[in-house]
Amino acid sequence: MTTRTAFREPEDFTRSEGLRALLNRLHESGPGAWQSDPVAAELMIYAADKYGALARKHGLDPWEAASAAFDVMRTAAARTANDPWGVVTHAVRITCIAEERGQGLLCSVHQARRPHISAFHDAERLSDRENPLTDYHSAFHVTDPEPGGSEEPASTRACCSADSAVEDAIALFTLLGWPPHIARAGIEHVCQALARAGSRQSAYETLRRDKHARALLDVNRTAWAALLRALLGHPSPACAATAAGRGILLRLLIGESLRALLRDDDLVLMISLAAPKHGSR
Incomplete structure (x- = not known):
């Protein structure tokens, strides 16, 4: 078988x-x-x-x-x-x-x-950064008292400086043809987003996709992009050390005046050309 x-x-x-x-x-x-x-x-x-x-x-x-x-x-x-x-x-x-x-x-x-x-970022060694820890960590940012002996708290002075920078930025946009109510609402919205994000790069990426804010301000994409780039600076790392990379808010905070910003031809041209017209989207 x-x-x-x-x-x-x-x-x-x-x-x-x-x-x-x-x-x-x-x-x-x-x-x-x-x-x-x-x-x-x-x-x-x-x-x-x-x-x-x-x-x-x-x-x-x-x-x-x-x-x-x-x-x-x-x-x-x-x-x-x-x-x-x-x-x-x-x-x-x-x-x-x-x-x-x-x-x-x-x-x-x-x-x-x-x-x-x-949700956390990757772990990194302090030695991996180009700049020393003392350059960017707030715990090492200590200033000596002013010679005049002012007892005004540092937080109050910083708040006043930030408020002054915001008002100067609003004045700059208004002088270059932006309607005052749009300039104020847009700049204050950007500042609030910047405070939440903690960094200009993160705030820029978040605001770039914020269609709701554009709709509330009634501005088109070109005007919105110009507002973000002018306030927060160009997002490219290659421009980080330039005036275009710093943005208006940082330049005002580090001591530049409104008069100096008005002498920046590239900045003035970008803001004035992007000024929203009535009813534009």
Whole structure:
């Protein structure tokens, strides 16, 4: 009597149907199936190649992405999904992002997945900055008392200086053709956003997409962009040390006068050309 062994054609795991069939077979085979099955080994090599670019994008090794894919493939969600590869790809992408955030935050991947932790910026060494700590940290910003012996608190003087800078900025825009109510409302809105953001770059990126403020002020995109660039400075790091990069508010705070700003031909031209007309959007 001759015994014939049924020949099973290997599943085409590059397609969703084949992957589902392979995952179900490995699951039904019990423990050790992933270690001994040759098709499973080919599947992991294929996964490392498939997600290699995604892994490198997040600073990881392709086999780290393949490991994440392996963890997902053993779940019921991947075996029962209409599109198993779609489930695996989505999970690998999330894991790669969490791995990158975990390395940057110096914490575990599990913690990096939590929104209240991933919201923080990456850890950085003090030596990684171009400027010394004393140049930018407020704890080291100490000024000696003025010779006149004024007892006015430093916070009050800073507030007065900021208020004066805002009023001078409003006067500059008004002199260059902006309606007073639009100039005041727009500049005060920018200053409030700057106080919340904590940095000019963050405030600029937030305000650049603030369509609600544009609608309330009734100004078009050109006028709004000119207002932000004039007040906060050009966002490019290459312009950071220039007058265009500092912006009106910083220039006024560090001692420049309104008369000096009016002698800046490029600034005057940008503000006057962008002055909103009545009813413009």
